[in-house]
Amino acid sequence: MEKSKPRLKSTVTLLSACLLAATGCKTSDTTTATATTEQTSTAPETSTTPQPPVAKKIPKELTAHGDTRIDNYYWLNERENPEVIAYLNAENAYTQQMLGHTEGLQKKLFDEIVGRIKQNDESLPYKEDGYWYYTRFEAAKEYPIYARKKGTLTASEEIMVNANERAAGKQYYAAAGMNVSPNNQLVAFGEDTVSRRKYTIRFKDLRTGNLLQDEIPNTTGSAVWANDNKTVYYTMKDPALRSFKIYKHTLGTPTSQDKEVYHEADETFSTFVYKTKSDKYIIIGSNSTVSNEYRFLDANTPNGTFKVLQPRERGLEYSVDHFGDKFYIVTNKDGATNFKLMQTPVTKTGKANWKDVIAHREDVLLEGIEIFKDYLTLQERKNGLTQIRVKKWNDPKADHYISFEDEAYTAGISINPDFDTQVLRFDYSSLTTPASTYDYNMATKQRELKKRQEVVGDFNPENYEAKRIYATADDGTKIPVSLVYRKGLKLDGNNPTLQYAYGSYGSNTNPGFSSVRLSLLDRGFVYAIAHIRGGQEMGRQWYEDGKMLKKKNTFTDFVDVSEFLIEQKYTNPDKLFAQGGSAGGLLMGAVVNMRPELYKGVLAAVPFVDVVTTMLDTSIPLTTGEFDEWGNPANKEYYDYMKSYSPYDNVEKKDYPNMLVTTGLHDSQVQYFEPAKWVAKLREMKTDNNMLLLNTNMVAGHGGASGRFERYKETALQYAFLMNLLEENK
Structure with missing residues (x-):
């Protein structure tokens, strides 16, 4: 609902809305298929005890650097194969069978979670160009209404987009990029109805309420307005879902006539476009993990030519905003590991002209x-x-x-x-x-x-206590841990504890509030956030020490925190649970291979677990842009290192904890077949009788179900899974 606005001026340009995550599943550089050796049923056997599905095995040789891996479940990446869909449905049915006795608890948890959400609610309005903008929700409705009022908050409401109406009849719906034209008469917005994060941009005349005929498919969802109120810039995605081209569209003309204004040819980079807060410039950015480049154009001259602000250099990261006659630049120039602020005249933008505004600091x-x-x-x-x-x-x-x-x-x-x-x-x-x-x-x-x-119900913050403690890693590094629990906690080693972490992309797991989490805390759980290396909580070096050839620090930090929580009598291995999603799901896969005995149960959401195969296949979404995060396995040193921790490649014949793995059929970031293959291999190899469940949302993607309520059905399932395991201990 806001006008074209600069992207977050952050030192981590890879962060994106949700949760920034790892890539989908891929093949290696050399692959050879062999004949089917096993054909087993994907349906549970008839028995008094539900029997898990068993995926058939079709060995496929994956060869790189003279090393051959056998992937028996590679065939599960055939999204259109009816046998694949049948297998996923069989796994869903098995999960329902195994947790069927918790349906009452799931409903109770779901009702609790939704019951804390204010039904009629709205965001805090903000004022821009004479209008107050806000979103609001209506009782029992899943989606927001994007609205505004002219002049004062007592003025009549103008509904820009009612997402409930737009979502009618659709299994999935997401709106994005709500951008109002400079003259306040038009709004551009993106719509995704598949959950692959490929948006179609649409335009609405706010004076008449009518949609324009212009529709632009296969975009990131955001259109950036030039100051003429008829020219917009947008970002197109390639088949691997990389943002790779910027186009210019004139309202009222066919999209076939749109002009390509920038093509990011380097597959390790992605591109984006935004407008400065000053409304003076349109900015095109390109970023990789360790490098950035920006181009700028006067927003009053949309037919002009973009100029490069500072050419890309490997290792030089920077982001840009504008004020007055200067660009302001957050950058790591001159070895500023933790970044500094510089400025340069808009007429002399090369780095030789950059001057310090805020100097670099080692501790900030x-x-x-x-x-x-x-x-x-x-x-x-x-x-x-x-x-x-x-x-x-x-x-x-x-x-x-x-x-x-x-x-x-x-x-x-x-x-x-x-x-x-x-x-x-x-x-x-x-x-x-x-x-x-x-x-x-x-x-x-x-x-x-x-x-x-507002937390509906009897919530009182005085009933809860939060603290920050530090675990010590094997190398002596102090790992921050944020804890929250109900007051009166006894350190007797008998508290159920859910330990969460992410630990990748320099993404910080901030200790914020969650009304959903109250359903755990009110049942005696301790909730622990492990601020492990790979994030950026303790500065840029914290990130550098948890990526590439130091990635294993992320996993060992999590294990060290678990051991610390047990040593400090917060919990014990029969009551300690681990949770992570996406790249945090990779973390879950690594720690259960390393120290399975530490955890009673594990929640792994959309887990990135087939690291080597994924990173060798550049056709899969997001891979090429992440070589500087994980390494490029085309280089044998990185191949060997990835193989040494990749969860799928390191499944062994041993006991594993109880596990609930969740995914989405249309996931654009971690393809559904990664967790599906992982579960199939774990079923084949594990030597325990613990639960191993795979639950696939057949209509959603990386972020799960759309809507403000529906998504919590999966949360209720996860929480019921944990509580069921605690009952088994009694």
Whole structure:
């Protein structure tokens, strides 16, 4: 619902909305298929005890660097094969059989979770160009209504897009990129009805309420307006779902006439487009894990030519915003590992002209900036926690930090479209404080709580306690752990504990509030976030020490935290559970291979587990852009290292914990066949009688079901799985 706005000015350009994740499943550089040696039923056998599906085995040789791996379940990547669908359905049926006795508990959990959500709710409005923009929900409706009011909040409502109406009759629906034209008369938005994150951009005349005939398929969902109110720029995806081209479209003309304005030919890069907060420039960016490049064009001259701000250099990362006659650049130039802020004239943009505004600091990570007429605000991270710093352009003595009191919390700069204001809007949350939005007067240092997430029911934050502790890794590194639990916890080693982590892409797992989590805490659970290496909580080096040839630090850190929680009497192996999704699902696969005896149960969501095969296949979405995250296995050193930890390649004949693995048939990031193959191989190899369940959402993708309520059915299933295992201990 906001106008074209700069992308997050972050040091981690790979982060994207949800959850940034790993890639889908792929083949190696040399593959040879052999004949079917086993054909076994995908349907459970008739028995008093439900029997799991057994996937047939069709050995396929995958050869690279003279090393041959045999993948018996490679055939499961045939999405259109009826046998594959039958197998997935059989696994779903088996999961329902094994957890059928928990259906009452699942319903109770789902009702609890949904019952805490305010039915009629709306976001905090923000003002831009004379309009107040907000989203709102209606009781029992799954999707938001994007709306605005002109001048004052008492004015009549204008509904821009009612997603409930747009989603009618669809199994999946997602809207994105709600961008209003500079003259406030048109809105562009993207729609995905498959869950592959391929959006069709549509346009609506806000004066008449009618959709225009213009439709642009296969995009990222966002259209960026030039200042003429008729020209838009958008990003096209290639068959591997990489954002690879920027096009220019003129309203009222066929898309076949759209002009390609930029092609990112390097497959290790992806491209995007945005408009600066000043509305002065259209910016085209290209990014890889370790390099960036930007082009700019005056938004008043859409037929002009984009100019390169600073050519890409491997190892040089930077992001760009504009104010006055300067570009402001967050960059790692000159060895600024934790990034610094620089500026350069718009007429001299090469790095030789960049001047320091905020110098590099060894103990502070600069995550992003927000520019105002009289103030500069910075989002920083120190000792694992976010900070917001306020500077006045012409008064260095006014430099100060906004204070926060919780031991573990998250804070961040919110939506601030207005340049000429003394008020900064920021968001705040902690493990015991619901999501809160404040308006902060940068001159008086006074803050006003504008909105706090309402938790329906008898929630009282005073009933819960949060703390930050540190586990010690084998190499002596201190690993932060954020904990939350109901007050009165006894450290007797008998508390059920769910330990969560992600640990990839420099993505931070911030200790924020979750009303969903209350269903665990109120049943005596401890919830622990392990801030392991591979994230960026403790600075950029924290990320560098958990990627590429140091990736195993991510896994051993998680294990070390688990052992620490047991040593400190928070829990024991019969009550410790592990959870991770996507790249965090890779983490789950690695730790159950390394230390399966530490965990009673594991929740692995959309897990990236077939690392070697995936990273060798450049036709699968996102792979080429991630060589600087995991390494390129075309290089034998990286091949050998990946193979040494890849969960699928390291499944052994041994006992594994109880596991619930979830995925989506249309996942565009971790293809469904990775978890399907992994479960099939675990079934073949494991020597225990523990539960191993695969649940596939047959109509959804990486993020699961769409809608604000439907998604919690999977959460209820996961929680019921954990609680069922606890009952077995009694």
